[in-house]
Amino acid sequence: MTIPALMSSCARAATAEEAAFRIDYPLAAARNTRVVALDDAAEQIVRRACAEPWGQARFYSTTDPGHDLVTMTGEVVPLAGELEDSNTLVMVSTNGENGEAAATIGAACKVRGIMTAGLVVTPGQLTSDALFALRPYARILLVPAEEDDLLELLRATRA
Amino acid sequence: MLRTEINELLTQTGPGTKMGDLFRRYWQPVLLAEELPENDCPPVRVKILSERLIAFRDSEGRYGLMDEFCAHRGVSLWFGRNEEGGLRCPYHGWKYDYTGQAIEVPSEPETSNFCANVKLKSYPMVKRGDVLWAYLGDPEKQPPLPEWEFVTVPEGQAFTSKRLQECNWLQALEGGIDSSHVTFLHSGNLDSDPLFKGSKGNQYNKGDLKPFFEVVDYEGGLLIGARRNAEEGHYYWRVTPWVLPNFTMVPPRGDHPVHGHFWVPIDDENCWAWSFDYHPVRQLTEAEVEAMRAGLGVHSANDESYRPLANKDNDYLMDREAQRRGETYSGIKGIALQDSSLQESMGPIVDRTKERLVATDAGIIKARQKLRKAALALAEHGTEPVGNRPEDQKVRSVAIVLPADQSFVEGIGEAMVARPGVPQTTV
16 A cells, blocks of 8 residues: 555544644525424414524425415415525424324425424323324424524534 | 434533433443453553443553543553552552552652642443453442343353444444344345344244334343234234343344344544443353454454454444345444444434334334433433343343233243343243
């Protein structure tokens, strides 16, 4: 095996000193995340999250059949339009209501290649209608999620 | 993405740190029993949670774990003589028993009580299974002895190894929680590794490369369920338990032994990756043990100091031809080194302010949250942590096919509970 002359030319470069040479530049824009509440209690959670400072995240509620979303200021907007420049969508459910809307959103995300996540906010409950409402449409589910899981997920993914 | 102060909170485990205090509420594996094979054998240096210690086994078979350095002049007791019920410093002959108590100071008068006032800081160390476990915390808070199934099965049913990993413990742990990398990084091993190949579950794995994940919060930590399509109306689930703070298990495959890991901080830039295999109801075969010793499965081929033979000094023996042929996805041989090569390349403590997590990293995000909350709750309110109780430790990973309309937690039921004499639930 040839021994590289420079440390930075081999795996030994994994030191704190060499880490200082990692190039530093601003990261590209935050994710275009959409957060959709599927019931009244979920809307309260989403509304509180909306009050935090975010990059490009937008927050909505919806009811069946889910072709329209309602912004936190009450404006009704078409789902398709809000997904145009999105790459992640998070659905929040506490009781499994509006399962048809979850299906509509899930299908719309699938055809657009948008990653879907779901928060099943049912404290103490491992099985719930909310779980089965979201399961087919969320690539990843948090079960049971707490309210601050939404904030953690959005912060961690730079929403 | 994680703020700098949170990254520091989670990655620093030395004395006086919040995460260090959390770790000091658990029994941790510190040595393989083979490292202290007989009474009066040579002592072994131990560094754990940024504390330098010396371990020895006295003339009566009692295990001692104490400050590495002699109270007199700070000499390393690794040079000591392990004889006649204690470890003697070779410099001036001071001798300590297994509790760290000085029992001889030859320069003092024979009737002197000087010894009584000299005691090295020491910690309890016990043998459970093939492993020596230490508890570095407050004696009044000492939890029950470890009850992990791999140390409680009958002799001959378990195999344990350890390897040095040259990065912070959290990077290694996060690899154990992150099920989504398996489809890529370890994809070459399912058909070739004798400890994995041949199971029906492997077919499900290969038939569905885009699993769905469910991260379930449970009392001891998290259950991470990876869901793939199985027969019509059914899902194949692989369920990985994580128990706070640093234990993970890998879902089983067929009748192969079950395996898992501990990720134990040595200091903030190094950790021990402990790997175990066991079978709940049968002896391991000679072929299985031979494969494990050779570094297959989740184990690695190491030198005498437990550093992998493939390491950063030789670019982990990268094989670009094997990568091109598809034998290995990354070009590195073996699951353990496939993981550690990448995790070490992130640097000793990765800067998590710069990472770009995605939704499928939710398991990692949730684990960090639980670790942070546990460390802060302990520091600010004295809240007892979970994971150090026997009921948290009697856990198993599970591989199972369930109807599509069933919660996986409900579906696996008692299968995730370790019960003596009951086989693992596997596909």
